[in-house]
Structure formats: C-alpha cells, structure tokens
Amino acid sequence: MITVKIIVSNPFQENTIVLSDQTKECIIIDAGGYTPQENKALSDYIESNGLKPVMAVNTHGHVDHMLGVNYVKERYGIPFAIDGRDAFLIESAPTHGAIYGFKVDSVPTIDIDLQGKKEVRFGDTAMEIIETPGHTPGHICLYNKDEKLLITGDTLFRESIGRTDLPGGDYSWIMRSILDKLMPLGGDVHFYPGHGQDSTIGHEALYNPFVTEVLGGEVNY
Structure with missing residues (x-):
C-alpha cells in the first residue's frame, strides 16, 4: 500500500510529496523546501518513520518545485530524475528565482533523464510515467493503476489547471x-x-471549468 505525505513548502505553497510503501523505501517528488524549517519538516517525517529515500523525482522544472532538490540529494545521497525537456528550466532557476524573490545559489545536477522512460520504482511499487506537456514541455505525471493513485504536478489542480503563459x-x-x-x-x-487540495478525476469531470467547457463543446482545444 502506498502512503502519501504532503509537506507544503515555500511562498508558492508548493506540495512536496513523499510516496512510500511497506518496504519503507520512498521517493521524494518536487522537493520544494526553501527554508531550513521546511527542509527539516521533510527530513523529520522521513527519518521518524524509518523511510529510505531512493530517488528525488520532479514532475517538471519550475523553480518552486526544485528549491529543495539539492538538500535531499546531499542528505540522502540519492539521484535526481526529471524529463530532460525541462532541463532548461532547471538551468535557468537562479534567473527565474530572482524574479519571484527566491535566492537560488546552485542548481541540482540531473542524474536520470526520464524522457521516454516507462516508470519509476521504489520498494515493491511502480509508478507509471505519463507524459503531460503543456504547463512545461517535459511535464510528467506519475500513476499507480492498482491503487488508482495519480500525482499530477502542475498539470491538473482541483477545479483548475496549470498556467500556460x-x-x-x-x-x-x-x-x-x-x-x-x-x-x-x-x-x-x-x-x-x-x-492545493487533492481531488478525483470524477470531481474534475463535473466541476473543473477548464474541463467542462471542452466536454460541453463550448471551446475547442
């Protein structure tokens, strides 16, 4: 069984997500910790539950989702994985960060390019990689069919979608x-x-205005 832990991080209220299973292995998704307190909250959760991180995975390369990647790489000695089509966003994080008031001293080295890969694994769990470009060119979602669990990054929100500007x-x-x-x-x-909040695909089919206006034939895409 997959356990989901969310730690809200940085001024953008980004969801840093830890997925773990019964083996105690885990992956850290979109490590966005900016302050020492935020990074400590993440490591306290991992270590108090006896978890073993095996990978830092990003759904995409925006600066608010990668502020804590170097921290988890260094603390746990784990590789950083992202679709390589978003490498330009990682590389430009200091510039983009300055626009939003984030000080980014160094950017993490990409260890695993997920472009074309089918899944990421931890313990007994496989998360299927679904390529979902739009918010960024290399955006991915992670899906486990058995548990009907989906990580959407900034592609799909509760009753909204990610920015495309x-x-x-x-x-x-x-x-x-x-x-x-x-x-x-x-x-x-x-x-x-x-x-923001978690949701279901069924809820979005009924109440997400970006989805319903297309399904209702009001706009084309």
Missing part, C-alpha cells in the same frame, strides 16, 4: 494532456497536485 507553456497541449491522458484513467482515480 510561462516559458514552454502551451494551452492546447495541456488540455490534450488532461483530456486525452488523465481523464480516461477513470473517475475514481485520486490525485495529488503540485499546489
């Missing part, structure tokens, strides 16, 4: 990602986004 964003692509790849997973799939 940032470098590399594209509205038509994010809508294709949501409608062609995520919605068909089924209404009972429970998802955890990169910001």
Whole structure:
C-alpha cells in the first residue's frame, strides 16, 4: 500500500510529496523546501518513520518545485530524475528565482533523464510515467493503476489547471494532456497536485471549468 505525505513548502505553497510503501523505501517528488524549517519538516517525517529515500523525482522544472532538490540529494545521497525537456528550466532557476524573490545559489545536477522512460520504482511499487506537456514541455505525471493513485504536478489542480503563459507553456497541449491522458484513467482515480487540495478525476469531470467547457463543446482545444 502506498502512503502519501504532503509537506507544503515555500511562498508558492508548493506540495512536496513523499510516496512510500511497506518496504519503507520512498521517493521524494518536487522537493520544494526553501527554508531550513521546511527542509527539516521533510527530513523529520522521513527519518521518524524509518523511510529510505531512493530517488528525488520532479514532475517538471519550475523553480518552486526544485528549491529543495539539492538538500535531499546531499542528505540522502540519492539521484535526481526529471524529463530532460525541462532541463532548461532547471538551468535557468537562479534567473527565474530572482524574479519571484527566491535566492537560488546552485542548481541540482540531473542524474536520470526520464524522457521516454516507462516508470519509476521504489520498494515493491511502480509508478507509471505519463507524459503531460503543456504547463512545461517535459511535464510528467506519475500513476499507480492498482491503487488508482495519480500525482499530477502542475498539470491538473482541483477545479483548475496549470498556467500556460510561462516559458514552454502551451494551452492546447495541456488540455490534450488532461483530456486525452488523465481523464480516461477513470473517475475514481485520486490525485495529488503540485499546489492545493487533492481531488478525483470524477470531481474534475463535473466541476473543473477548464474541463467542462471542452466536454460541453463550448471551446475547442
């Protein structure tokens, strides 16, 4: 069984997510800790529960999702994995961070390029990689079919979607990602986004205005 822990981090209220299973291995998704207190909250959770991190995985490369990656890489000696199409965002994090008031002294080295990969694993668990470009070119979601568990990053939020007005964003692509790849997973799939509350695919089919206006034929994508 997969256990989900969310630690809200940095001024953007980003969801740093820890997934673990019965083996005690875990992955850290979108490590966004900016302050020592935020990073300590993450490590306290991991260590108090006897977890063993095996990988830092990012759904995409925006600065608010990678502020704590170097911390977890150094503390746990784990590799950093991201779709290489978002490498330009990691490399430009100091510049983008300055725009939003974040001081980024160094950027993490990408150890594993997830482009074209099928899954990431920890313990007895496999998370399928679903490529969902739109918010960024290399955005991915992570899905476990057995537990109907989905990590959506900044592609799909509760009753909203990710921005597409940032470098590399594209509205038509994010809508294709949501409608062609995520919605068909089924209404009972429970998802955890990169910001805000968790939700289900079924809820979004009924109440997400970006989804319903397309399903209702009000707009094309």
